[in-house]
Amino acid sequence: MPSPSTSSLPGTPTHCPYCALQCAQTLTPRDTAAGADSARAGQDGQPPLVVEGRDFPTNRGGLCRKGWTSAEVLTAPDRLLMPQLRTPDGGFREAGWDEALDLVAAGIRTAQQRDGADAVAVFGGGGLTNEKAYALGKFTRVVLGSRLIDYNGRFCMSAAATASNRSLGLDRGLGFPLADLGGADAVLLLGSNVAATMPPFVQHLEGVRSRGGLMVLDPRDSATAKLTADGAGLHLSPVPGTDLVVLLALIHVVLAEGLLDADYVAERTTGLPELRTATAAWWPERAEAVCGIGAERIRETARRLAQASPSRGGRGAYILTGRGVEQSTQGTATVTAAIDLALLLGLIGREGSGYGPITGQGNGQGGREHGLKADQLPGYRLISDPAARAHVASVWGVDPDSLPGPGVPAVQLLDMLGRPGGPSTLLVAGANVVVSAPNAGAVRERLASLDLLVVLDTVPSETALCADVILPVVQWAEEEGTMTNLEGRVIRRRQARPAPGQARSELWILRELAARLGDASGFPTDPAAVFDELARASAGGRADYSGISHARLDAEGSIQWPCPGPEHPGTPRVFLDGFPTPDGRARLIPVEHRAPDDDVREQAPLHLITGRLLEQYQSGAQTRRVPSLLAARPGSFVEMHPLLADRLGVEDGEVVLLRTRRGETRAPARISEDIRPDTVFMPFHYAGEGSANLLTNDATDPLSGMPEFKMTAVEVLPVRSLERSPA
Amino acid sequence: MRIVVIGHGMVGSRFAADLAREDPSAEITVLGHEDHDPYNRVQLSSVVAGKADATSLALEQADSPQVRVLRGVRAVAIDRERREVVDxxxxxxxxxxxxLATGSAARIPDIPGVRIDPDPAHDGLISGVSPLKDLDDARRIIDAAGPGRRAVVLGAGVLGLEVATGLAARGMRVTLVHHRERLMERQLDPDASDITRGALERLGIVVATGVDATGITARDSRLTGVRLSDGSMHPAELMVLCTGTVxxxxxxxxxxxDCEHGIVVGEDQATPKDPAIFAIGDCAQPxxxxxxxxxxxxDQARRLVQAWSPALATGAAPVPAGPRGGDLVRVKAVGLALVTMGRIDRAGPSGHAPRSVRLSDPAGGRFTEVVVQDGRLVAATVIGDDEAAASLSAAFTRATPVPRDPVHLLARPLAVQGAAGTARPVTEMDDEEIVCQCNGVSKGAICQAVHAGSTNAGAVSKATRAGTGCGTCRLQIEELCTATKAAAAAGAAPDGPSREAAPVQPPPAMAAARAATAPEPADAPEPADAPSTRGGGGSSVPVSTSSATAVPEPELV
Known part of the structure; x- marks a missing residue:
């Protein structure tokens, strides 16, 4: 179904398939573009679409290497073009859709007849469009009747979402347009490496860098931390697992030195006395011995933020959090402290200042708003709220009592698989959990214990290769829909070419399964129609999309939610008039630092941290299939400081063994002065030997279910010495 | 279980709050003789220094019906037989x-004229003289402080240094008086003391050592001066007594x-004579x-809670001490970074002799000494270097492995250096070096594009994608355009012979792959700016290296 735009326009305006920045692109079929760009077209092996950056408020025409090469994934040599069924010898055979879908439906029926509705679980992904996320949530609750759905966004945004909802009454990611950052005097980036993960973002930091106000908290001298060099700002390098201590000390300094915006705090917040006492014990000199950042540097950071704040006549300040501080067993507490700090300085709900988490996945925002989360219904409604259930049930035309209750967060869900009382069938859509989940070795075992694993994917990802049934689905340039970017901006994804082979949209697959399991009437396959239903279901919810439609987006470009009516212009900046809490005030919430779950010890004396590379994305299922990206970053490695390498007796490129309580793996050492000598870093994009998540901790934050990816105690040994000694 | 806590200070209040959280069956009564809520005494010197607001001192306390706090109620006796406390x-x-969390009191030295009432049981002091033990003391000191006024700080321990620098920061003329020749003699050796003294003198503080206060002068019951044991008279409107605690x-x-210096307790914080009575904090002698x-x-409070909590109890054995740091001393002094930690006589399990290296830079006001044993930092002293103080403190408390050659610890390598020098000009880079990180475009590829007719940054971006990501390299591209065109006009090739060797349009990925596989210098940075590392140190330092040359330790793997 080619979109109207492909026939009438030379290029299709859409957005990049990867991260939450959702850079605007124009896709042009290569033959059409040949005249315009003869240098890159007309050679064998070139992708079918030419990608160009398109001017948009977020990327201003820029793209990174992943975006420029995104079209190459469309024609990956191992692209899935037909359903695949597991054969008795452990391989796969191609099958027709009817055979595959009949088999899946029969498996679901058998499991549920035997063990009840929760015998089938669903695991979604933050890369799915709003329409697909919504339909998957509805399918789980209405057709399967199962409470067990969650998604990989749990690994991404759950801590920030939990904290934002608790403190501010709302989680919209950035509650302001990204471009607002450009006018600030100070930006504090906590655990985010945007220069590598979403490079065009950096354009918005130009202003604050020119004023010397970029402050970056990262154990590594990352590409983003380097942006603070030469007077552009400050880099704070904490001991991994101690980010919360830094924040508590910053709050302490703001209160001790009277730097707070007293009028704002009095009018717009509650909880100051409790926060005061909770942070009284974190004077900078005490924090210093825990986090390794000098007391004076902590004071300077607090003072710079305060000077930039509006109450002191500054141009404004922003505090932004990323996965580096959020992926922790105290992730919610850490984000809460960041919000506390922003509230004390009077930053939130004021034009030109603010707090926001930097969403990671392409539709990590929309996914968490419209039904992929275990405890939520569309519109960011709680599934445990009777009024929310009644509203959504009326849109869905079902009895509210027929809707299941809340399920369990991702790590817990994965751990239940195949166990007594746990689900025996799992549907995975848009996730590669055997690479991306913590303690991935255990996840692989859980998947193997299932009766039926169904994976919807575009390529044979590592998780798809564990499946009994693989269903081939379309990619971004082959479908219509919407995404919600990191600033709560709803944007259009448009089709630029037909789907290859027999790849189908998830919307079609869900309708076909619904038909086989009972009633397909609630599952239209036209994305615009699905969106209209989503909009109705979200009406009155926290994430209200009811005034948005595909047609309106096509006419206006993009709209930031909430948008409660067709005449409503959308909401670029939230909280300007108050907080959506019962009393209209934000909550200052005291939090406490506890050590990481698996802290360094005699047998594992080093900190293992994980993160992303510029040239790869998430589990690498897409980017490892782009030859130029794979050539740039062909495999996993362990980044370590020369002093640590010297201590271990390891040369650059030499393979080392890493051992944690979860497991062990090997990877070559990459020696770099950009990391603390007490810490090693691994990228998490790789499968098999060197896969970082074989090592990471699946302990979770009690409030959000966020696992502790970012700090694991590890032992590192040179393989050479192991092979020398007979033991 | 009924638990009575005597003392509602920093340790007693935290113990009660933590125990209530961990043990729902505990019924806790806290007797606090002060009327106000617990507050952070550690920060009193920061209040005196004007760095902290007195309102920011209140500490968290138990918020639970299990805990009954009796404020302004003084315990007067313990009836051990009946297991009752009498108030x-x-x-x-x-x-x-x-x-028992009764804490400690300031030691008031016996200086004639200081006490209003000669009865030592009364703590009334003449106006202008004060210890710094509670908020009232801090307020008294601040009231007496002011620019141009004169103060004598008696005692150059940690608190004395904090108060002296704090009053100096308020513009007072400060004399710091110490009865020993060495400042902070429990922590500092003579060299470290000398450098500290120099740093204090640079802050305008007069340091008098080896002398004691022997008397005062007063007018209208207000202090006007302090007489020292060398016979000198020091006019002063304020004398702060930092002479230790009892x-x-x-x-x-x-x-x-049993009481010696403090209440004698075992590893489990229990008194040997009565297993139902425990002591924690300043009053205890573990x-x-x-x-x-x-x-x-x-840490004692934490361990006691853990030992008693049904959920956390690990058995009969005492809960081990937490992360090290119980003996980390950080002076919170304005304008003077000073931290000491550990003891060098603490032998490691292997019996390997500790290694000690030091950097001593009197003119620069810097001093760092580290002692390493079995691959861990066991002691250190840092003066005048905030970041080194911070990173060594973290390495010490977390017992993370340190570099094989301890000399590296002297030059702040444990944190990422960050924000270092200016980047090399792009014109001096090699052709293979990546200019646009976002798109992996090398300098050579950009120069090629310029040669091929892309004469400005916009055209280069279109041809190579350089500068189309984060955009931070656009200035460098512009520079390359100018330089390449200028060189071409002059008939020279600025990018050297590889221009011919380079492919017509090198795929960005190739350049990136080359860059990724190029070996990086694996050598550890030498502390080039360390002015001297000399051997030795105090007599208590058994081994030291005499130069920066690495002396390998035995392999640990």
Missing amino acids: ARGDRHPYDRLV PAVALAAAAGL PEGASGLVAQGW
Whole structure:
């Protein structure tokens, strides 16, 4: 179904398939573009679409290497073009859709007849469009009747979402347009490496860098931390697992030195006395011995933020959090402290200042708003709220009592698989959990214990290769829909070419399964129609999309939610008039630092941290299939400081063994002065030997279910010495 | 279980709050003789220095119906036989377990004229003289302080240094008086003391060592001067007594419990004579000795809670001490970074001799000494380097492995250096080096594009994608355009012979792959700016290296 735009326009305006920045692109079929760009077209092996950056408020025409090469994934040599069924010898055979879908439906029926509705679980992904996320949530609750759905966004945004909802009454990611950052005097980036993960973002930091106000908290001298060099700002390098201590000390300094915006705090917040006492014990000199950042540097950071704040006549300040501080067993507490700090300085709900988490996945925002989360219904409604259930049930035309209750967060869900009382069938859509989940070795075992694993994917990802049934689905340039970017901006994804082979949209697959399991009437396959239903279901919810439609987006470009009516212009900046809490005030919430779950010890004396590379994305299922990206970053490695390498007796490129309580793996050492000598870093994009998540901790934050990816105690040994000694 | 806590200070209040959280069956009564809520005494010197607001000192306390706090109620006796605490009103508080967290009092030296009432039981002091032990003291000191006024600070321990620098920061003319020749003699050796003295003098503080205060002068019952043992007279409107503390043991001693300097307790914080009575914080004297630091008291509180909590209990054995740091001493002085940690006589399990190296830079006001044993930092002193102080403190408390050659610890390598020097000009880069990180475009590829007719940054971006990501390299591209065109006009090739060797349009990925596989210098950075590393140190340092040359330790793997 080619979109109207492909026939009438030379290029299709859409957005990049990867991260939450959702850079605007124009896709042009290569033959059409040949005249315009003869240098890159007309050679064998070139992708079918030419990608160009398109001017948009977020990327201003820029793209990174992943975006420029995104079209190459469309024609990956191992692209899935037909359903695949597991054969008795452990391989796969191609099958027709009817055979595959009949088999899946029969498996679901058998499991549920035997063990009840929760015998089938669903695991979604933050890369799915709003329409697909919504339909998957509805399918789980209405057709399967199962409470067990969650998604990989749990690994991404759950801590920030939990904290934002608790403190501010709302989680919209950035509650302001990204471009607002450009006018600030100070930006504090906590655990985010945007220069590598979403490079065009950096354009918005130009202003604050020119004023010397970029402050970056990262154990590594990352590409983003380097942006603070030469007077552009400050880099704070904490001991991994101690980010919360830094924040508590910053709050302490703001209160001790009277730097707070007293009028704002009095009018717009509650909880100051409790926060005061909770942070009284974190004077900078005490924090210093825990986090390794000098007391004076902590004071300077607090003072710079305060000077930039509006109450002191500054141009404004922003505090932004990323996965580096959020992926922790105290992730919610850490984000809460960041919000506390922003509230004390009077930053939130004021034009030109603010707090926001930097969403990671392409539709990590929309996914968490419209039904992929275990405890939520569309519109960011709680599934445990009777009024929310009644509203959504009326849109869905079902009895509210027929809707299941809340399920369990991702790590817990994965751990239940195949166990007594746990689900025996799992549907995975848009996730590669055997690479991306913590303690991935255990996840692989859980998947193997299932009766039926169904994976919807575009390529044979590592998780798809564990499946009994693989269903081939379309990619971004082959479908219509919407995404919600990191600033709560709803944007259009448009089709630029037909789907290859027999790849189908998830919307079609869900309708076909619904038909086989009972009633397909609630599952239209036209994305615009699905969106209209989503909009109705979200009406009155926290994430209200009811005034948005595909047609309106096509006419206006993009709209930031909430948008409660067709005449409503959308909401670029939230909280300007108050907080959506019962009393209209934000909550200052005291939090406490506890050590990481698996802290360094005699047998594992080093900190293992994980993160992303510029040239790869998430589990690498897409980017490892782009030859130029794979050539740039062909495999996993362990980044370590020369002093640590010297201590271990390891040369650059030499393979080392890493051992944690979860497991062990090997990877070559990459020696770099950009990391603390007490810490090693691994990228998490790789499968098999060197896969970082074989090592990471699946302990979770009690409030959000966020696992502790970012700090694991590890032992590192040179393989050479192991092979020398007979033991 | 009925638990009575005597003392509602920093340690007692935290213990009660933590125990209530961990043990829902505990019924806790806290007797605090002060009227106000617990507050952060550690920060009193920061209040005096004007760095902290007095309102920011209140500490968290138990918020639980399990905890009954009796403020302004002084315990006067422990009836061990009946297991009851008697308060000043005569009320009795039965306990199953009693925790003494009575803290300590300031030691008031015996200087003629200082006390209003010669009876040492009364703590009334002449106006203008004060210790710094509570908020009232801090307020008194601040009231007496002011630019141009004169102060004598008696005692150059940690608190004395903090108060002296704090008053100097308020513009006072400060004389710091110490009865020993060495400042902070429990922590500093003579060299470190000399450098500290120099740093204080640079802040305008007069340092008088080896002398004591022998008398005062006063007018209208207000201090006007202090006389020292060398006969000198120092006019002063304020004298702050930083002459140590005395653990509050009277209650325990009267109850027949063993008291030496403090209340004697075992590793489990219990008194040997009465297993139902425990002591934590400044009043306690544990086997390893009391440090007088709140970190030790808080760790004792944590361990006691953990040992008692049904959920956390690990068995009969005492809960091990937490992360090290009980003896980490950080001077919170304005304009003077000073931290000491550890003891060099603490032998490691292997029996390997500790290695000690030091950097001593009197003119620069810097001093760092580290002692390494079995691959861990066991002691250190840092003066005048905030970041080194921070990174060594973290390495010490977390016991993370340190570099094989301890000399590297002297030059702040443990944190990422960050924000270092200016980047090399793009014109001096090699062709293979990546200019646009976002798109992996090398300098050579950009120069090629310029040669091929892309004469400005926009055209280069279109041809190579360089500068189309984060955009931070656009200036460099512009520079390359200018330089390449200028060189071409002059008939020279600025990018050297590889221009010919380079492919017509090198795929960005190739360049990136080359860059990724190029070996990076693996050598550890030498502390090039370290002015001197000389051997030796105090007599208590058994081994030292005499130069920066690495002396390998035995392999640990």
